[in-house]
Amino acid sequence: MARILSGVMMAMLMLAIVVAADEAAISGIVKAVDTAKQTVTLESTSGGKTRQVVVHLKPGARVVKFVRAAEPGKTGFVEQQLALTDVRPGWVVSVETKHEGDREVAELVKVVLER
Amino acid sequence: MRSRALMLLVGSGAFLALALWIARPPASLANGDKDHEDKGGHAHVPAPLEYADAHMPLGAWTDPAMIARGKEIYAVRCAVCHGDAGDGKGPAGVALPLKPSDFRDKAGVAEMRDNYWFWRVSEGGQVEPFRSKGSAMPPWKGELSVQDRWAVMTYQHTFSGHQGPHVPSEHPESVAVGRDIYVMACVPCHGVDGKGDGTVAATLSPRRAPQPRDLTTAEFKFRSTPSGHLPATADLFRTVTEGVRGPGGLMTLGLRGYRIMPSFRHMPEAQRLEVIEYVKSLNAGFRERSEVKLVSLPAAPPVTPERIARGKKLYADAECLACHGERGRGDGPSAPTLKDNRELPIAATDLTRPERFKSGARPEDVYRTLMTGLAGTPMPSYGDSLEPDQSWDLVYYVLSLSRAGRRRAGAATN
Numbered sequence A: 001m002a003r004i005l006s007g008v009m010m011a012m013l014m015l016a017i018v019v020a021a022d023e024a025a026i027s028g029i030v031k032a033v034d035t036a037k038q039t040v041t042l043e044s045t046s047g048g049k050t051r052q053v054v055v056h057l058k059p060g061a062r063v064v065k066f067v068r069a070a071e072p073g074k075t076g077f078v079e080q081q082l083a084l085t086d087v088r089p090g091w092v093v094s095v096e097t098k099h100e101g102d103r104e105v106a107e108l109v110k111v112v113l114e115r
Numbered sequence B: 001m002r003s004r005a006l007m008l009l010v011g012s013g014a015f016l017a018l019a020l021w022i023a024r025p026p027a028s029l030a031n032g033d034k035d036h037e038d039k040g041g042h043a044h045v046p047a048p049l050e051y052a053d054a055h056m057p058l059g060a061w062t063d064p065a066m067i068a069r070g071k072e073i074y075a076v077r078c079a080v081c082h083g084d085a086g087d088g089k090g091p092a093g094v095a096l097p098l099k100p101s102d103f104r105d106k107a108g109v110a111e112m113r114d115n116y117w118f119w120r121v122s123e124g125g126q127v128e129p130f131r132s133k134g135s136a137m138p139p140w141k142g143e144l145s146v147q148d149r150w151a152v153m154t155y156q157h158t159f160s161g162h163q164g165p166h167v168p169s170e171h172p173e174s175v176a177v178g179r180d181i182y183v184m185a186c187v188p189c190h191g192v193d194g195k196g197d198g199t200v201a202a203t204l205s206p207r208r209a210p211q212p213r214d215l216t217t218a219e220f221k222f223r224s225t226p227s228g229h230l231p232a233t234a235d236l237f238r239t240v241t242e243g244v245r246g247p248g249g250l251m252t253l254g255l256r257g258y259r260i261m262p263s264f265r266h267m268p269e270a271q272r273l274e275v276i277e278y279v280k281s282l283n284a285g286f287r288e289r290s291e292v293k294l295v296s297l298p299a300a301p302p303v304t305p306e307r308i309a310r311g312k313k314l315y316a317d318a319e320c321l322a323c324h325g326e327r328g329r330g331d332g333p334s335a336p337t338l339k340d341n342r343e344l345p346i347a348a349t350d351l352t353r354p355e356r357f358k359s360g361a362r363p364e365d366v367y368r369t370l371m372t373g374l375a376g377t378p379m380p381s382y383g384d385s386l387e388p389d390q391s392w393d394l395v396y397y398v399l400s401l402s403r404a405g406r407r408r409a410g411a412a413t414n
Helices: A002-021 B002-022 B034-038 B058-062 B064-082 B106-111 B114-126 B146-158 B172-185 B233-242 B269-281 B305-317 B363-372 B388-400 B403-413
Strands: A023-034 A039-046 A049-068 A077-082 A092-100 A103-113 B259-261
Touching: A023 A049, A039 A092, A049 A092, B058 B064, B058 B146, B064 B146, B106 B172, B114 B146, B172 B269, B233 B269, B305 B388, B363 B388, B388 B403
Parallel strands: A049 A103
Antiparallel strands: A023 A039, A023 A092, A039 A049, A049 A077, A092 A103
16 A cells, blocks of 8 residues: 555656646747747846747647737737747747757747737 | 545645645746736836936826826737736736736835836836846837826826825835835934934034935935926935035044035945935925926036136136135135025035035036035025036136146046
């Protein structure tokens, strides 16, 4: 029983580390977009240090911005999907990244500000 | 057997919760700041000097036209992050590591001073400490006029539910840090109410000027603003930082460098700015003025013998020697009769001792003093009677009266 208990706990610890430790929300200014490699390079500041992060977009990843609903009577925001080619250096975006191997990968890029 | 399985399940669940807590994303990876997030995106730091005089006109806070204009701008520029309800939960904001401000947070909004708010809207997250915290807030100064930035602030202010103007008299908590510093550092001389009547005041310079400033009146000596105007925040900062040079009584013997007001250079800059914001809250004039007009300070020309000679003539023509004396030693014929506006005897400054000049002894300091005068003292403003070039002539002559002054003049123009 003790073996089972310790085994389950180890498995859960590993699961927790895999699930939680490598997820991070990053926001930053787009420095470069590589449509061939499906990457977005962000300049992001964390803990007083500015660094460049190359975010790899997973196949099927979405890039969205938020626009006012055009339907009469609706006043909120709705998602509008963009192509990666639409994203321009200088825009501010946020991504929820996961660490896979030595890469930061994301499934969703949210445009915060176009400029 | 069932109870064992139950225990295993509960134990595993607890262990999983503990593991998730331990393995939460390290701060070095995410660029958010959890403590900061909890405060709705606010970091209560004083606005820097270049924004410190940016006080919104009082009536604007509750002006329906301003609020309506602000609402239009907010819907287009701000709501995507701060939310239509001002709750900091706009669709683009919820994913940000550093959460946008929640303007419904009454306590948080009450602590924000208008100049801080204007600074944040103007510079966004591009300035420290917000940049280091990973703020995605864009700077709006390039896209919104000053009026539009004021307008959007008036609309954001409505989310807090506060009805009146957003000023320290309505929100004493916005100057609470400065008040605490004031109580510790300033009350003995300037008094609890800032009227210059602290318990130590009378002993600083008994029955003579200078006396501690009454911070509630419009009369401030050390300014870069025209005669009759309140000082700029930068002027107050300079005075707090440098202290005030002058002859004092026994109580000032411990102060370094012939000072009647100590230098607070050792105090962290943020604390000096905080206490100045409190001092400004004692005088409604700082918020009632629509803009801060500064006297122009042209670049110092090179010092030449001809310029000094012209300055010497001006020194006589402008009757400087009546108080300061022919050789600038503060021993002119009028010197013994000089009084300040409290009818207290006041000494004419010895111009051969530049280290004792109350408002500084660099050429630009002397120029500024000539342009503004020293309010409340017999020293008048020459801003209307001297051309800039003539003023520089006079500045260089005054500095030529001492070796230290000549050195300062030379250093400034070389």
